[in-house]
Amino acid sequence: MLVEIVLFGGIFLLTTGARCEMTEVTAEAGSQVVLPCKCEIPQCDPAAITWSKDNKGTVWRKQSSGLQYLGSSWFQKGSSRVRCPHSDFVKGKYSLEINDVKVEDGGLYKCKVEFKGRVIEKEIMLRVLQVSFSPSAPMLGDVVSVQCTMSPWPEGAVVNWMVNSIPYEPKNSVIKNQSGRLIKEKALEELAGNWTCFIHKSKNVWKATAQLSFRGIIQPSKDNIKLYAALGSPFTMPCMFSPGISPTWAMVEKLDSEFSPMFKNRSVSTSPSDKSIIIEEVQPENEGKYRCTGIVKTQTLTRSMQLVVAKVVKSKKRGSVMLSCQLSDSSEVTDYEWVHVTYDINGTKSVGSILHGPTITVEDNWGEWTCRYFGKSGLLGNVTTQAYLMAGLSGEKSSAASSNTGTVIGLSFLLVILLLILAQMYKNHQRRKRILQYPALETIVHTISNEREELEKNRVKN
Incomplete structure (x- = not known):
């Protein structure tokens, strides 16, 4: 018996040697996976390589x-x-890459290297x-x-679920098997998002994730959402x-008013889904x-x-303007x-410059100011105002007032002079009118006037 064992061992060492090793690889459907296979023998290439599947x-x-x-x-x-x-062949690496992995690709593969x-x-x-x-996009x-699938399925494994990183608690569901691999659930908004199944067996844990989206109203993105304008x-x-x-019928209606100004406005798109x-x-x-x-x-x-409406309220101070960012509902603003x-x-x-707070005071930096308001998830909206308008008006009013006062005084003075001139012209007109009624008197007046002029001339000559 001992001779047979020694003889068999010698024959094994002298003939072709073969080794078989087992490796496990996991991948999600739709991804790329690499099945490793390496020849440890130095200068293994060129070698004959065969990849096969059971x-x-x-x-x-x-x-x-x-x-x-x-x-x-x-x-x-x-x-x-x-x-x-x-x-990778020169390195003795003959790994197999599989693209767009399918569930049916799961199974036992063999890599055979002959050199x-x-x-x-x-x-x-x-x-x-x-x-x-199923269906892939339900209403x-x-x-x-x-359904959580793993091919091949490890016997005795148990499944746990998480929805949007929160442990799944069945509400209206029907669990089809004890392992929890298949669930039927009513399509509710809170169930939309990432579904992750965790497969547990002994110390091994595998997981896969997919996103569930429902058909229906996609904008607004969720119920009772606040929109800012x-x-x-x-x-x-x-x-x-x-x-x-x-x-077949759709509308936007205002809930807290009998009259909605919305119906006076136009539709955004001609698309039947918008x-x-x-x-x-x-x-x-x-x-x-x-x-x-x-x-x-x-x-x-x-x-x-x-709909939350945002506005900037401006109030004038001596040499400055106070700007206040006001929202009809600021409960989400941080x-x-x-x-x-x-x-x-x-x-x-x-x-x-950038300032913080719902209210600021502007003294020198006139111009355009934008109030941006933020919530926990980031920027909610913004509203813009022109700070220099009010400040400019305050200065313009004072200068305009002084300018108007001077104008009024000047116009009043000119009016008085004009009235005096008109009065004098009226008096002269009346006097001439009276003189024309007595021609003889007019002759006497002209004669006396001429004599006076002659006397004045003679006096100047002497």
Whole structure:
């Protein structure tokens, strides 16, 4: 018996050697995965390489001469989904790249390396994970199936779910199996977003994520959202449905007023899925709650929103102007930022100092000021005003008042002189009129006047 063992060992060492190693790789469906295969023998290239999959034959093969072959089932739209990078061959690396991994790609793969009569075999278990929905884009209110798949499935594994990084608590769901791989749930807004399944077995944990979106009203993006608009500016009240949805009836209505100025404004688009309305110029009465409503087939879809109106209130102080940023609802505002903007003679815009707070006092930096207000998620909106208008008016009023006083005095003086001249002209006219009534008297007056002139001339000559 001992002789047989020694003889068998000698034969094994003298003949072709073979080793087989097992590696496990996981990938999400739709991604790219690399199945490792390395020849540790120095100067392994050129070697004959064969990649195969259990029950599906050859995936990729290269002869030592360099000729390559590809399995027919690995073509997609005229191109191959698998390849081995040639640049790695000289390093003894013959890893297989698989693009656009599918659930059915999961399984056991073998890499066989043949070099100078030696054979090295490696096994790679590829597990493909996927979270899928059926239907893929359900309508709000419909029933949707959520499934966690892993191919091949590890026996005895259990699934936990998270929705938007929050542990999933079944509400209206029906869990189809004990492992939790399949769930049926009513399509509600709070369930939209990222679904992540965690597959647990012993100390191993695998996870896969997919995004669930519902068809219906996509703008506004969520119910009871606050929208911000500057007083006097145009604004679009959103009411947009998913592409491909054409509601048989839809409207935007104001909820807290019997009369809605919205209905005086025009629609934004002629698209059957866009029923948004544009307010040409936002007024204080536009502030309030609105509702976008549409009927799709037999289902009524609604989404509420609130329009918050922002304005800048200016109050004059001695030599300065106080600017106050006021919103009809500031409950979501966490910070106010004032930005000073100036323009040179060429119209080039430059941003100056930045101040914080809902109210600021402007003394020297006249011009354009923009109030930007922020919430927890970032910028909510902005409103712009011209600070120099009020400051300029205060100076113009005083100079205009003094100018007007001088003008009035000058005009009054000229009027008095004009009246005196008219009075004197009237007196002369009356006197001449009286003299013309007595021709003899007029002759006497002229004779006396002529004599006086002669006497004056003679006196000057003497």
